[in-house]
Amino acid sequence: MFNLKKVILPNNIExxxxxxxxxxxxxxxxxxEDAEGNIYATTxxxxxxxxxxxxxxxxxDIKTIYP
Structure with a gap:
């Protein structure tokens, strides 16, 4: 089984x-994680x-983690 590691669009290959x-x-x-370093979701x-x-x-929301 293989896992996708990274997707690079054609205009960002260089x-x-x-x-x-x-x-x-x-x-x-x-x-x-996207190209700008933003994390979409962590499990x-x-x-x-x-x-x-x-x-x-x-x-x-920080209040849900640290009440």
């Missing part, structure tokens, strides 16, 4: 910038690779 992906050892998507999983929490920066 710069080498693109969207990159990070996976767990069990091939579950962990993090998605937290337990030892059985079950999804515990997904953090989406667009809907992130």
């Amino acid at each position: 710069k080498g910038i693109g969207t990159s992906y990070e996976y767990t050892p069990f091939h579950k998507l962990l993090k998605t 937290l999983r337990d030892y059985e690779s079950k999804l515990l929490k997904e953090i989406n920066p667009n809907g992130y």
